[in-house]
Amino acid sequence: MSDVSDVQLRKAELRARVLAxxxxxxxxxxxxxxxxxxxxxxxxxxxxxxxxxxAYYSIGTEPDTRxxxxxxxxxxxxxxLPVLRPDGDLDWASYEGPDxxxxxxxxxxxxxxxxxxxxxxLARVGPLVPLIALLYDDELVEDVPTAxxxxxxxxxxxPRAGITLLTPA
Numbered sequence: 645m646s647d648v649s650d651v652q653l654r655k656a657e658l659r660a661r662v663l664a665x666x667x668x669x670x671x672x673x674x675x676x677x678x679x680x681x682x683x684x685x686x687x688x689x690x691x692x693x694x695x696x697x698x699a700y701y702s703i704g705t706e707p708d709t710r711x712x713x714x715x716x717x718x719x720x721x722x723x724x725l726p727v728l729r730p731d732g733d734l735d736w737a738s739y740e741g742p743d744x745x746x747x748x749x750x751x752x753x754x755x756x757x758x759x760x761x762x763x764x765x766l767a768r769v770g771p772l773v774p775l776i777a778l779l780y781d782d783e784l785v786e787d788v789p790t791a792x793x794x795x796x797x798x799x800x801x802x803p804r805a806g807i808t809l810l811t812p813a
Contacts, residue, residue, distance in 0.1 A: 654789035662783055666705035669780065678708025680803035681778050685712055686719075688807050690774045698724040698736055698773070701745065701753050707778045713739060727754045736768070767795055774798050776807070784808065 666674075685691055697716050702709040717723045717739055724736040728749045737755035739745075748754035775797040781804050790796070801807050 651789045651791045658785075658789065663705070665782065666780065669705065674705065674708060674780075677780055677803040678702075678711060680806075681707050681801050682709075682712040682715060684801045684803075684806040685776065685778070686715055688776075688801075691716075691776075694721065694774075696722040696724065698726075699739075701725055701739075703751050703753070707780060709778060710742075714742060717741060725755050728752060776801055781805070 691697065699709055699713050699716065701713060713723055713725070723739040725739050725745075726734040727737045729735055739755055744755055745753040746756040775795065777797040777800040779800055779802050781802045784800050784802055784805075796812060797810060799807055799809050
């Protein structure tokens with residue numbers, strides 16, 4: 645088995661475990677986790693100092709980001725959300741409040757005024773931009789399978805621990 649297919653297999657297994665755990669997480673716990681994550685991110689100095697913030701609008705059982713995106717926008721941050729392009733790549737578009745979102749492909753809500761791979765989109769934000777993963781408490785793991793195109797996050801936020809700075813591999 646090649647290194648690439650091994651990484652893909654290990655990623656798929658990790659993704660399946662995470663999605664299985666999320667599927668049994670009660671809605672009230674997901675809601676509470678989203679609020680704690682929102683508060684931790686809003687309190688982070690690097691986020692408070694940022695003029696522009698690239699985020700995502702959660703769907704399904706992902707940690708809820710809708711309150712975070714709205715709070716960032718209300719306090720005056722320039723918020724960018726991903727837009728799925730026809731070629732499957734992602735681009736960024738300005739969030740102009742909840743009424744600016746339109747239905748997108750795959751059940752996404754995305755800005756109506758903008759253009760897949762998060763790694764290709766994240767590569768466009770530059771090396772000094774803090775990349776923060778939003779996770780439920782049991783999802784922060786020591787080792788994540790990576791391929792050469794993967795863009796590492798620099799921090800993670802969980803409901804209980806708040807922001808955890810990560811060291812590069």
